[in-house]
Structure formats: structure tokens, C-alpha cells
Amino acid sequence: MAEETVFDFIVVGGGTAERGPDEISHEYVVNPQAAPLLAHTDLVVNYKTTPQSQLDNRPVTNFAGRLLSGSSAANYGAWIRAPAADYDLWAEQVGHSRWTYQELLPYLRRTEYHFDPQGDKEQHGFEGPIHTTSGRAYPLRDTVHDAFVQLGFEENADLNAGQPYGFAPWVENWHDGARQHSAKVFDLSGINVFTNATVAKIMTDAAYTAWGVQLVDGRILEAKHEVVISCGAHKTPQLLMLSGIGPKEELASHKIPQLVDSPAVGRNHFDHLSLHQAWKLRFPERGLAMGSPAFNNPEYAKGFPVEWIGTYPVPEHTLKAAMEEDAISMDTTAISKSLPVMVLDRAHVGLLVAYAPLNLGGAYEIPLDGSHISTGALLYLPTSRGRVTLASSDPADEPVVNPRYYSTSTDKAMLRSAVRVVAQLMQTSAAEQMVESETPPKGLPVLGPDSSDEDIDGRIRGYSETWHHSAGTAAMGRDIQTSVVDAELRVHGVKKLRVADASVFPRPISATPQATIYAIAEVAAELIAQSR
Secondary structure, eight states, X not given: OOOOOEEEEEEESSBSSOOOOOOTTOHHHHOGGGGGGGGGSTTEEEOOOOOBTTTTTBOOOOEEXXXXXXXXGTSOOBOOOOOHHHHHHHHHHHTOGGGSHHHHHHHHHHTEEOSOTTSOTTTOOBSSSEEOBOOOOOTTHHHXXXXXXXXTOOBOSOXXXXXXXXXXXXXXXXETTXXXXXXXXXXOTTOOOOTTOOEEEEEEOTTSBEEEEEETTSOEEEEEEEEEEOOHHHHHHHHHHHTTEEOHHHHHHTTOOOSEEOTTTTOSBBOOEEEEEEEEESOGGGOOSTTOTTOOOGGGGGSOSEEEEEEEOOOHHHHHHHHHHTTOXXXXXXXXXXXXXXXXXXXXXXXXXXXXXXXOOTTOOOOSSSSEEEEEEEEOSOOOOBEEEOSOSOTTSOOEEXXXXXXXXXXXXXXXXXXXXXXXXXXXXXXXXTEEEEOOSTTOOOXXXXXXXXXXXXXXXXXOEEOSOOBOTTOBOSSTTTOSBOTTOBBTTOBTEEEOSGGGOSSOOSSOSHHHHHHHHHHHHHHHHHHO
């Protein structure tokens, strides 16, 4: 029987992003404790960045899932919505209210099966396919809770109700110890799935209408209605450019025929940079962290070893000088035409404590033997912007990723502030009962609240890592000069072509991106259905 080649719609991408094989039941995919091991398999691709000038010229690891389900099959499962203010700014920037928090809320609820049956019915979904979970009660739960309280953080019972300020219980989408990834939770019956099928380019006609895709093996698949690109923040701009949609100078340099001069393709790249630090436990024999034989409650293996996450608005006086140096508007009541990090109700950084030495970066290695925990200072709202460009016109070559991490004074001020708050957290009386001290990389000083900018910057330059949240490279907006898609996710200049993944984020959000990406997918499905 001849292979079917004509379909109603074609979605390029295997889940929340990417492509690859069907490994829905792979041990490392299903098991939360094995998730870090995915980095050592072919199921994850490393879009290693160019050497980053502000990070000691280090290339930085950028992981993404390369399998059916995309990165939803390879991430650590965090399920965190952004503050309402983030979505409202998004909506104002792109010129449509559907992206405000209130109008996006039904789509955020639609995928969710909230873990607490007594939860707020207006904020949460209780019939969606993706189960969330929270509150495993690790041995240090009360200690970390008390440390946040002693530092002055207000406890927030619900991280995902539009106001995630203070500190709140960590929420993730593991269900009874198993990953809830897209190919597992959504019904794919009636869907033709092509695995290990790389798209070379989008096919268009003389009227600038997308009508199908060409695979690298030469096969052509036709779409009766629309083509939707969902390849993630690295591959989506690459595919657009390989299809002749992108900055004219970039296409010309690779001798790719120009279809649409879309200068914003590949620009506006942003990501969540972080600094993690290791802390030596006072009583490791009590089984307080991963790696200890006494850390053996079966419940501990059912998710990521984190219980609380804090969000922190960096004080205006800390940011003011840096923002002026970067020439960023200090308008705190309206969106500036540049970068509105100072709009009211922003959560600039995130803070967490993990019961394992995780994401330490560089050659900073601590044995997983139960002797250490770690903290993370996470830059939620970076002002640095990078680019994704082409290495060649060959679809088999990975794109060139240059995030320009830590390249603004404002980013430096925010992440330094977060590192100092982490130090204060670990100096509370509650935390001092838990840890002896930081264990810094060899030859470097312990970081404290009074550490110099130079010492903190030195640590960040050598040991910061990303949370692998690349976004923004096919940004949503009002015009083709500054954005790639419109408020209905339609690619500027090409009919019947949309993008639905993290690349359409117009600005960073103070959250992990997974829950928002699913909401974008729900909006896209509804928009497509309405357009028929």
C-alpha cells in the first residue's frame, strides 16, 4: 500500500518541541530520578552555545528533547505558571487581549488535572490530561520552610494562581512517579505520526501560501489546510530560514532563496541563566539528601527533590543604576518601548533549595553521596538578547546559538541580588541547623551576603548554567520588522503557516515554560478550528 502523503494539517515537531524516535516508555523518560541521565543519550540534543564572552568564553549547554513528546519527555517536570502581570504585558505588547492572564486562564486550566481536589476551581483545571503533584514531605521540608519565613518571605499557598510571590510549594507534572509527557497523555489515534523524519523546508506557492513540507529524504507531504511549526526555540527559526523566511542577509550568506524578508526570525533569544551552589549538611547520616542510603522513602523517588520555590522582586534601588547604564526606561507604570523589567508586580528572580547537588556547572563536582544539598538563584527576567542563526543550508547541521548571556548591567544586578538573598537564606537560624557552610569550587571564596560584585561575577562567569528554557526566536508581535508571528500565531508574510511553541514568547516569563507552552498549543488548536 502506498504511503499516505496528503493530510488535513501538518504539525512539524513531536510534542512541546523537536523531533526524533518514539521512546514513550523508555526508562529514563518515565522515571523522574533517571531524568538527568537523558543528557547522556541520543534522546536529548545539546545546542551548545557559541563561547559566551561574559561567562569566561565558555560554551553553555542547551538541552532539548529529541524524541516524540519533545522536551516534555526530557525536562524535570516543573509545572509553574507565570504571574498574571507577565501575561498582561505580553498581551499589551502583541496587541490582543487573548494573551492576558484572564483570557489565557481557560487554556491553562484545560490541560491540568490539579493535585488538590479542594483547590480554587476558578484558577485550576480538574479534568485535563496532565496530572500535577506537590508536597512529598522530604526530611528538610519544615527546615527550608522556616528559613524562608525567617528571611521575611511570605508563604503563598498556590504557586499557580497568577500571583506567585513570596515562597510556595513546588509543583510538577509527575503522576505517581511517572512522567506526564505529551505523547503519553494525549490521544494520538487518528493522527499519522512520522518519527525520525526531519523536515528540510516548508513548501510554499507563488501566492506565499504554505501547502506542505519536504523531508530530508525527498518525500513531500501536503497539507489541505495549514502547516504548524512546533520545533522549539532552536529549530523553529532554523526551519523558517531554510524555507526562505528570515533576515535577508542571513539567507543570502547561505545562498538560500528569499521568500519573505522577516528580520526578526532567530532574534530575541532569551533564556533563564542560574547559579547553583553546594552546601555541606551538618548531619548527612540522617538521610537528608539524595545519595544517602537512609534517603530511602519510596515517595522521594516520585519527582524532583525540591519542595519550595521563592520569587523575589529585586529592589528598584538595586536596579536603577544598572538600568540607566543599559539605557532602559525606569517607567514603572506602563510598558516602555525598550525592556519593561521595572513594571510593577514583577518577579525578577527565583530561589530554590534542592536535596541534591544539582546543576553546579563547569568542573564544580560534588559527589552524590547524601553529604550536600544545593541552592539555585534563577534569573527569570533577563534583558540580554541573543540570536539563533544558520551554520549552513543543510538541515542536518544544528543551528548556531548565541544567547549573549549576562551581557547587560541589569542582568548582572538581578542575578547578583539573587545570589546574595540565597546567602541570607542559608544564614538564617533554621538553615544553619541544616548546613555547615557552602562548599565552593576549588580555589574560590565562599559567597555571602556581603561578597563583592567581583567575587559573585567571577563565580557566575565560571559556573552559571541555564535551565534550558530558550524562547523568543519567532516572537509574537504586531509587525514583521519586530516579530515573526501575529497574535493568532500566523507567520507574517505567509498564509496558512503558524508557529506554536516557546519561540513565540515575545518576552521572558517568571516561570518554567512548560505550562504556558501547553496553553499556547490549546489556543493554536482553537484558532485553527475557528479558521476552517
